[in-house]
Amino acid sequence: MTPEKNKNLDQMFTAIQEKAARHADSITEDPAPKIYIGMATCGLASGALETKKAFEEALSLRNIQARILQVGCMGHCYGEPLVTVHNPGFPPILYHQVTPGKATMLVKSFLEEGDPLFEYLLGAMEENDLIPQVWDFARFSQEKRVVTEICGFINPEEILDYIAMGGYSSLAETLRLEPHDIINQVKNSGLRGRGGAGFPTGKKWELAKDARGQEKTVILNADEGDPGAYMDRTILESNPHQVLEGIAICAYAVGARKAILYVRSEYPLAVKVVTRAIEQAKELGLLGKGILGTSFDLDISVFQGSGAFVCGEETALIQSIEGQRGMPQLRPPYPVQKGLWGNPTVINNVKTFASVPPILKHGEFWYRQIGTEGSTGTAIFSVVGDILHAGLVEIPMGVPLRTLIFDICGGIPNKRTFKAVQVGGPSGGCLPADFLDTPIDFDSLTEAGAMMGSGGMVVMDEDTCMVDVARYFLDFTQKESCGKCTFCRIGTRHLLNLLERITKGEGREGDLELLEDLSQDIRDGSLCGLGKTAPNPVLTSLKYFRDEYVAHVKEKRCPAGVCRALTAYYIDLEKCARGCDACVGSCPVEAIFTTKNRKKGIDQTLCVKCGECVTACPAEYDAVRKVSPPERAPIVERPADISD
Amino acid sequence: MAKILIDKKEIEAKEGANLLQVCLKNGFYIPNLCHLEGMDSPPASCRLCFVEIEEEDGPVTSCSVTVRAGLKVTTDTPPVRRLQRSALKLLLSAHDVDCARCPANKKCGLQTIARFLKVGLKPKQLEQLRKETEGMEDHPFLRYDPNRCVLCGRCLQVCHGKQGQPFLTFAKRGFDTVIASYGEKDLSNTTYQEFTACAQACPVAALGPKND
Ligand SMILES: Cc1cc2nc3c(=O)[nH]c(=O)nc-3n(C[C@H](O)[C@H](O)[C@H](O)COP(=O)(O)O)c2cc1C
Ligand code: SF4
Ligand code: FES
Numbered sequence: 001m002t003p004e005k006n007k008n009l010d011q012m013f014t015a016i017q018e019k020a021a022r023h024a025d026s027i028t029e030d031p032a033p034k035i036y037i038g039m040a041t042c043g044l045a046s047g048a049l050e051t052k053k054a055f056e057e058a059l060s061l062r063n064i065q066a067r068i069l070q071v072g073c074m075g076h077c078y079g080e081p082l083v084t085v086h087n088p089g090f091p092p093i094l095y096h097q098v099t100p101g102k103a104t105m106l107v108k109s110f111l112e113e114g115d116p117l118f119e120y121l122l123g124a125m126e127e128n129d130l131i132p133q134v135w136d137f138a139r140f141s142q143e144k145r146v147v148t149e150i151c152g153f154i155n156p157e158e159i160l161d162y163i164a165m166g167g168y169s170s171l172a173e174t175l176r177l178e179p180h181d182i183i184n185q186v187k188n189s190g191l192r193g194r195g196g197a198g199f200p201t202g203k204k205w206e207l208a209k210d211a212r213g214q215e216k217t218v219i220l221n222a223d224e225g226d227p228g229a230y231m232d233r234t235i236l237e238s239n240p241h242q243v244l245e246g247i248a249i250c251a252y253a254v255g256a257r258k259a260i261l262y263v264r265s266e267y268p269l270a271v272k273v274v275t276r277a278i279e280q281a282k283e284l285g286l287l288g289k290g291i292l293g294t295s296f297d298l299d300i301s302v303f304q305g306s307g308a309f310v311c312g313e314e315t316a317l318i319q320s321i322e323g324q325r326g327m328p329q330l331r332p333p334y335p336v337q338k339g340l341w342g343n344p345t346v347i348n349n350v351k352t353f354a355s356v357p358p359i360l361k362h363g364e365f366w367y368r369q370i371g372t373e374g375s376t377g378t379a380i381f382s383v384v385g386d387i388l389h390a391g392l393v394e395i396p397m398g399v400p401l402r403t404l405i406f407d408i409c410g411g412i413p414n415k416r417t418f419k420a421v422q423v424g425g426p427s428g429g430c431l432p433a434d435f436l437d438t439p440i441d442f443d444s445l446t447e448a449g450a451m452m453g454s455g456g457m458v459v460m461d462e463d464t465c466m467v468d469v470a471r472y473f474l475d476f477t478q479k480e481s482c483g484k485c486t487f488c489r490i491g492t493r494h495l496l497n498l499l500e501r502i503t504k505g506e507g508r509e510g511d512l513e514l515l516e517d518l519s520q521d522i523r524d525g526s527l528c529g530l531g532k533t534a535p536n537p538v539l540t541s542l543k544y545f546r547d548e549y550v551a552h553v554k555e556k557r558c559p560a561g562v563c564r565a566l567t568a569y570y571i572d573l574e575k576c577a578r579g580c581d582a583c584v585g586s587c588p589v590e591a592i593f594t595t596k597n598r599k600k601g602i603d604q605t606l607c608v609k610c611g612e613c614v615t616a617c618p619a620e621y622d623a624v625r626k627v628s629p630p631e632r633a634p635i636v637e638r639p640a641d642i643s644d
Numbered sequence: 645m646a647k648i649l650i651d652k653k654e655i656e657a658k659e660g661a662n663l664l665q666v667c668l669k670n671g672f673y674i675p676n677l678c679h680l681e682g683m684d685s686p687p688a689s690c691r692l693c694f695v696e697i698e699e700e701d702g703p704v705t706s707c708s709v710t711v712r713a714g715l716k717v718t719t720d721t722p723p724v725r726r727l728q729r730s731a732l733k734l735l736l737s738a739h740d741v742d743c744a745r746c747p748a749n750k751k752c753g754l755q756t757i758a759r760f761l762k763v764g765l766k767p768k769q770l771e772q773l774r775k776e777t778e779g780m781e782d783h784p785f786l787r788y789d790p791n792r793c794v795l796c797g798r799c800l801q802v803c804h805g806k807q808g809q810p811f812l813t814f815a816k817r818g819f820d821t822v823i824a825s826y827g828e829k830d831l832s833n834t835t836y837q838e839f840t841a842c843a844q845a846c847p848v849a850a851l852g853p854k855n856d
Contacts, residue, residue, distance in 0.1 A: 483821025
């Protein structure tokens with residue numbers, strides 16, 4: 001690029017940055033208190049809109065001038081709705097579970113009377129002498145935020161917020177460089193794709209750049225179909241511009257003039273936020289025609305996917321955009337050679353693109369220092385299940401599972417013990433406690449039998465039945481199988497039927513061997529990644545929790561007491577209080593009767609094992625017991641009907 | 645021309661040719677259902693045509709391999725046979741085996757492959773699975789039996805090829821996947837002639853004329 005052009009670019013970008021700085025100053029210099037409310041999908045689901053309304057009403061009632069600002073998600077989903085209140089004279093303070101009631105109290109006590117309500121706060125966001133800082137908690141201090149650095153701190157619908165935090169400077173810098181310089185930087189950073197397989201991103205881009213073809217295309221994969229995974233959604237909703245910036249950099253580097261954002265239509269908020277972000281970036285000349293005054297054009301659009309899990313597979317995704325049924329195609333040819341409409345196509349995950357601007361900004365060496373030799377940078381997980389602080393976590397690669405689960409996410413709630421963790425969603429594996437010291441990186445997880453996947457992590461406590469967990473995942477993959485290839489279509493159905501039978505106590509001699517053999521064949525014989533990885537939950541649970549399977553098949557016993565057909569409830573007559581009727585009404589099928597000495601018994605032929613009586617029984621008696629196999633429940637005779 | 649080795653025998657074949665075709669033409673039978681000669685992008689969906697290729701990990705489907713000089717192919721290793729038998733048994737577990745009453749009897753793709761792989765037509769280990777769905781009852785000419793169909797997709801391939809606009813498509817997901825009429829297409833002014841190709845492409849007579 002000529003220096004003349006660069007001058008143009010510099011002038012244009014400086015003007016944009018100045019505008020953004022003025023915008024940011026107008027907020028910081030405003031003497032009014034500021035209330036930042038997390039309004040991504042997780043916040044909204046927990047009632048952020050009602051909270052916002054309560055703040056507005058309380059402010060107007062008390063005639064207080066304050067500014068309510070909408071931000072994205074910080075990842076602390078256990079604490080939603082999350083609100084940061086910055087009252088002049090105090091540090092910014094983060095509050096969790098801010099219900100409308102708490103919102104009203106905060107306006108009155110904090111904004112009006114200067115009492116920050118210690119009982120409600122999570123911590124201060126800045127150093128101070130008064131209030132403990134959030135940065136001292138493991139959840140904050142042990143995270144390393146690269147992709148999600150400013151998620152939850154900016155308004156995702158205001159591009160100037162992003163630019164004021166240094167956004168789009170990597171794109172501006174990119175346009176001053178040659179495409180191969182960009183590719184080299186990405187290559188040297190060691191960045192690997194965050195969509196599951198961990199393919200080196202720089203190499204993919206280089207292949208696309210060198211591929212011959214007219215209309216090269218860049219596609220963002222935001223199909224995110226793993227049950228329980230929502231990292232990509234959160235990033236798009238909380239900081240869409242970092243993703244757009246990464247896409248534009250990629251397009252420039254590989255010579256594409258067209259980009260498509262494939263977002264599942266079940267993510268309406270993400271679609272809305274991203275669409276708006278594109279408009280704003282176009283208005284400022286950061287996307288669209290003649291980006292920042294250069295000759296680089298990027299036509300960028302949103303495509304709403306039909307929400308099939310298999311459409312996240314890159315070749316199925318392309319089919320889906322082309323208007324076909326989303327069915328995986330044989331690779332090679334890979335999309336970088338022959339992708340959308342037969343043209344070279346780069347497909348990357350949301351987190352992959354979002355990692356690029358920080359890499360170019362801070363340099364490849366900075367990025368290499370984070371994480372491990374083979375897996376540089378950070379990993380982002382949505383940690384859910386039996387875990388105290390569920391939510392989105394970004395950690396350096398290489399952190400052991402134990403640290404993530406017990407230190408950063410607070411461990412297992414309700415005094416239960418850890419049993420297993422499922423990493424990598426339905427394609428991943430269930431790892432037992434022996435594997436808690438496994439470092440979280442691409443290769444170590446695969447070696448352990450799980451996989452990085454796209455970042456779903458489900459933590460399970462002792463009350464989980466591993467056979468049932470395998471059944472759950474197979475039910476998912478069988479439903480989502482595209483039906484094209486034999487192993488996946490029919491094989492996973494057999495696995496599911498076997499698992500269902502076993503959980504119903506109808507397991508037979510030889511079932512476990514059949515499960516294992518079929519699983520191996522499905523893994524080795526399937527056409528695409530869905531089928532190849534679908535048996536992982538079965539294979540790992542069979543390997544690490546075989547005794548549980550054996551108990552189901554041989555003794556018809558569910559050790560965790562989960563499988564209904566293999567459990568029974570009974571009432572411990574020693575503990576049951578004479579004359580107490582608390583449980584009777586709770587039973588939906590009238591299975592509870594009164595014994596001769598006015599205690600209670602359960603009619604096993606009627607009981608549907610819903611467990612309502614367990615909740616109904618007063619804690620001081622705690623008389624309802626659950627046993628497996630059901631024969632272990634003592635038989636209590638129902639007295640002949642004499643009373644009425 | 646490229647020299648390749650198939651089961652230690654030297655064969656000459658065109659560089660870039662389809663390996664499955666080359667094997668079949670040279671008398672090396674490889675079980676297959678979804679492949680049609682001359683297709684440019686094989687679906688590779690039946691998962692039967694496995695072979696092993698030197699220096700590659702584990703079995704690969706031969707219909708997706710193109711010939712290059714020096715290729716060393718083995719068609720009958722234990723891992724190859726294991727996957728082929730497993731795929732066939734899976735297909736049979738979802739297939740109404742009622743040969744005496746089937747129009748495809750004696751010319752059926754499944755019978756041929758079962759004989760070759762020495763697999764009984766009613767494998768014992770796997771339970772029999774059946775689809776609940778009926779297929780295409782309101783079609784003017786075609787009869788379709790979802791519990792015979794092996795979903796090889798050959799009918800769709802020829803349908804695409806001849807009429808440009810497909811009349812048939814895959815529908816539903818997972819185990820319940822079936823072949824169905826494409827969209828709400830008005831079939832009133834079509835003739836059976838236009839569907840003969842589809843019906844004839846079917847290796848198991850799951851698709852046929854209505855009165856068959
Ligand atoms: C069944 C299946 C589902 C997938 N779903 C997703 C997805 O939801 N998001 C995603 O980014 N990649 C998904 N992938 C991986 C993509 O095929 C592809 O590898 C990825 O988008 C490449 O991006 P990356 O290099 O940035 O990881 C899926 C793969 C398979 C086999
Ligand atoms: S109907 Fe016949 S040709 Fe079509 S997919 Fe089924 S088995 Fe194959
Ligand atoms: S012929 Fe190769 S997979 Fe069907």
